[in-house]
Amino acid sequence: MNYEEMGKPSKGLRLAFAITSVLFLVVLAISPLKDLLQQWKRYKKEFVHFAQTRPDTKRLLADFHSGIDQIWIPNLNVVDRCSTCHLGITQPSLLDSSVPEPFRGHPTIPHRAKEWGCVVCHRGQGLATEVKEAHQTTLAWEQPLLPVGYIQASCGVCHRSEIPDTPKLNRGRELLEDLNCVGCHRLQGIERPAMIGPDLTEVGNKVSREWVYKWLKEPRTITDSNGNVVVNGYENEEEPRMPQFRLNEQELRALSGYLSSLKSKPLEPYKFDARVIAAWEKKADLAQQGEVRFRQMFCVTCHSLAVTRAGETKLIGGDIGPELSKVGSKVNGDWLIAWLRNPGEYLPHALMPQYQWTDEDLFKVTRYIQSNLTDPDLLSNLPSLGPPRPDEIQLGQRLFLEKGCASCHAIKGVKSPSDFGPDLSQLGSKTVSQLLFGEARIPHTLVAYIRAKIADPVSVNPAARMPQYHLKPEDLEALTAALLSMTGQPATAAYAQLVVPAPQARFRPAGKFGEVYERYKCYVCHRFNGFGGTLAPDLSFEGSRAQRPWLIAFLRNPQTLRPALTSRMPQFGMTEEEAAILADYLGMVTQSPSVNPDSVSPKEFTPEMANLGKQLYEVKYQCQSCHTIGATGGYVGPNLNNVGNWMNAAWITAWLKNPQALVPDTIEPRRDFTDEEIKSLTAYLTTLRQNPHIPAPRGTVGTPGGSR
Amino acid sequence: MKRSGLLLLLAFVMLAVQCSCRGKTSSAQTDPTITAYDVERDWTNPDRLIPLNFEQSQGKRVFYEKCVWCHAEATPAGPSNRSNVSPTPSLINDGSILNPLSDEFLRNIITLGGSAMGKSAMMPPWGRTLSQEEIRAVIAYTRAVAQPPYHPPARPASQYSVKQTSKEEGSTK
Structure with a gap:
């Protein structure tokens, strides 16, 4: 070579x-x-082509430039490049669903993308410029896009107090509270309420061991003719607050044994006079009379009963108290009488008011409950349990703590555990790598994880202590959204200023009024300055609205004011004195600043004005579409037959001027009445009076409006 | 040289395939409870959920606060007031009556009341109670729940976009 x-x-x-x-x-x-060949460049080019096919090409291309678009909001820690491809999001002309993605305009929302960016609500990676990295979980980017169905979770990150725009989130938060999730978990913005389940210190006096066994096994009591659970034991169509625990036979025996042994002081039966009872019992229809009384007292405002119509079982009635269809087979008769006489003695935080019973009514209603609201099969198919053995009681006591029962139920001398379950106050900001999916065959995303955990806790973690809730699908979604909103501390200082804290209102007056208020639990249904229930009218300004004699008569014997409502004010059997205490306090304290009692003097009203008012009511404004006078009219507003005795003229005048100023969420629309028309309408309405002989309370006789 | 040209071609093809694969996102989910802001049950078919966007959802809220009493067969409180009102108000989902009415007419009758539009005075004016946004939202909700479904009147712009849709979809996906 x-x-x-x-x-x-x-x-x-x-x-x-x-x-x-x-x-x-x-x-x-x-x-x-x-x-x-980057994707975003292709989208840019396509957008230019697309814009040229639109009639408003010029405007669409006015802001267009060929590079990467970025929304940068340093205060919010937002760097979003989404608008690089989503080129039409700020264009109102591209809202139409026929516009192809990613160019479609963003539907109307209260926040503007330029001020907030996209990721604040949608999550995902604002910095990414590739479709997959921006929207989905990849190895390097862990935060996937939130499905639109859960987007309200993002509203809840800042809006910690309730806003009307987010129905799903509000429902979820309501469930978190109602189901007492804070009993075991730490959750941001939700205070731990009083023990949600009944106090069990004396439960052995109330129910039998067999009933506890059955309840622990399946806390739903109502079944259809085929034995299927159609509705549950607590709320109409809703989950009973007591979830189902996974207990084996030994544990059921131990817990039922332990609980039934809890009776520290023996129940002293209330003594009716035996001779009187004998006289009552001569009447054959005692239970029927009790039923009539039960209905008259409107127990169904808070309690529901199962009604079977055409083979379909439905719960009818309120959901504040437990469903009562089978309560006669559940509770001990002596306990029932003691409870009805004074619920606060057995359960200090009971929502049940203390009714003023006559012995006869109490006896009749108890008889009705025990003979009609029963189910002879309730405790069939149970093993014979007998009295509990000491070892069962001991095991039951241990299980009571181990299973987390003490998170919802108090027993005197048993300490409730704190932080029994995991802290969930930052669950919504967890990344996928922080979650343990176990054997669960679900997509590895936070949303799927939360849903699976709630739907079936053991599907994700076989050793989970969390009991089984049987939620409706929409409630499952709502709870998931509410949990996704739990992101802990705001991401930046700017957020912290935006977070709206949930309001905490309390109205617990002292004195004589406070005592009566507490005895009849007015706040369970009525609202006072933002505190209380929403079942019944808001009473924050009741003193401006109602006349004292009417108020007293109504409290003693409530009549139907709003015919469309199925739930009614119960008849408490209030004494005159109690009614007067309530009426005086309401008259003195609950006054609206928008109603000046001296602004209107009813003496000025002439029959001509009233006649004109009648014309306006019936012809020009046709108020009868919603209000009833006589026997005709609508159901929406209150019945006005007695409005002259009921309401103050000053209130009527102020109301006609602007109803929303007095009750912000009232249905009544604000009209364009002239001052003359308002005067005439007020004159007409004040002439509408029924049974003028309202019994005046003893001692303090007040002329209408005079006591204030 | 032929071979290397082939190789180059192969590389390009692979690159193109890779790019087009990345463009595809996961299959669209169809459950409206997950894909929509809010849902409303179709009154004529309880199994069907109608997806609502934010504005329609706000309309749903306003409807159930103010309008449901007369424009539905059942209300949150139980019985409907519809039978007490004459002439009988139309149901909010009755597309046969409401679809032919323009957005502008609906906005006017809600704002000014029935008597201002030559209809029954039993329909009160809501212009001083509801905001313009709320009235727009109620109309958007009405359109969303209409049975038969509502189709907005055709305008030149939307005609064009409809024609373009198939082509655009073909090229992006």
Whole structure:
């Protein structure tokens, strides 16, 4: 081999060299090519084509530039490049659903994308410029896009107090509270309420061991004719607050044994006079009379009963108290009488008011409950339990703590555990790598994880202590959204200023009024300055609205004011004195600043004005579409037959001027009445009076409005 | 040279395939409880959920606060007031009556009341109670729940976009 030949590379080598150079060039070209072919560039080009097909091309292309678009809001820690591809989100002309994604306009919402960015609500990666990285979980980017169905969770990150715009989130938060999730978990913004389940210190006096066994096994009591659970034991169509625990036979026996042994002081039966009872019992229809009384007292405002119509079982009635269809087979008769006489003695935080019973009514209603609201099969199909053995009681006591029962139920002397379950106050900001999916065959996302955990806790973690809730699908979604909103501390200081704290209102007056208020639990249904229930009218300004004699008569014997409502004010059997205490306090304290009692003097009203008012009511404004006078009219507003005795003229005048100023969420629309029309309508309405002989309370006789 | 050209072509093809694969996102979910801001049950078919966007959802809230009493067969409180009102108000989902009415007419009758529009005075004016946004939202909700479904009147712009849709979809996906 000579030098020349040595210098000449062989054919094979030359070929290899050629191939490697080409490969090298290709590899070199990949990077610029990749850059050239980037998805967002393609979308940019497509948008330009697309814009040219639209009539408003000029406007669509006014803001267009070919590079990466970015919304940068340093205060919120927002760097969003979403508008690089979503080029039409701020264009109102592209809202139409026929516009192809990613160019479609963003539907109307209260926040503007330019001020807030996209990721604040939608999550995902604002920095990413590739479809997959921006929207989905990848190895490097852990925060996927939130499905629109849960987007309200993002509202809840800042809006910690309730806003009307987010129905799903509000429902979820309501459930978190109602189901007492804070009993075991730490959750942001939700205070731990009083023990949600009944105090069990004396439960052995109330129910039998068999009933506890059955309840623990399946806390739903109502079944249809085929034995299927159609509605549950607590709320109409809703979950009983008591969830189902996974207990084996031994545990059921132990817990039922322990609980039934809890009776520290024996129940002292309330003594009716035996001779009187004998006289009552001569009447054959005692239970029927009790039923009539039960209905008259409107127990169904808070309690529901199962009604079977055409083979379909439904719960009718309120959901504040437990459902009562089978309560006669559940509770001990002596306990029932003691409870009805004074619920606060057995359960200090009971919502049940203390009715003023006559012995006869109490006896009749108890008889009705025990003979009609029963189910002879309730405790059939149970193993014979007998009195509990000491070892069962001991095991039951331990299980009571281990299973988390003490998080919802108090027993005197048993300490309730704190932080029994995991802290969930930052669950919504967890990344996928922080979650343990176990054997669960679900998509590895936070949303799927939360849903699976609530739907079936053991599906994710076989050793979970969390009991089984049977939620309706929409409630499951609502709870998931509410949990996704739990992101702990705001991400930046700017957020912290935006967070709206949940309001905490309390109205617990002292004195005589406070005592009566507490005895009849007015706040369970009525609202006072933002505190209390929403079942019945808001009484924050009741003193401006109602006349004292009417108020007293109504409290003693409530009549139907709003015919459309199925729930009614119960008849408490209040004494005159109690009614007067309530009426005086309401008259003095619950006054609206928008109603000046001296602004209207009813003496000025003439029959001509009243006649004109009648014309306006019936012809021009046709108020009868919603209000009833006589026997005709609508159900929406209150019945006005007695409005002259009921309401103050000043209130009527102020109300006609602007109803929302007095009751912000009232249905009544604000009208364009002239002052003259308001005067005439007020004059007419004050002439509407029924049974003028309202019994005046003893001692303090007040003329209408005079006591204030 | 032929071979290397082939190689180059192969590289391009692979790159193109890779790019087009990335463009595809996961299959669209169809459950409106997950894909929509809010849902409303179709009154004529309880199994069907109608997806609502934010504005329609606000309309749903306003409807159930103010309008439901006369424009539905059942109300949150139980019985409907519809039978007490004459002439009988139309149901909010009755597309046969409401679809032919323009958004502008609906906005006027809600704002000014029935008597201002030559209809029954039993429909009160809501212009001083509800905001313009709320009235727009109620109309949007009405359109969303209409049975038969509501189709907005055709305008030149939307005609064009409809024609374009199939082509655009083909090229993006």
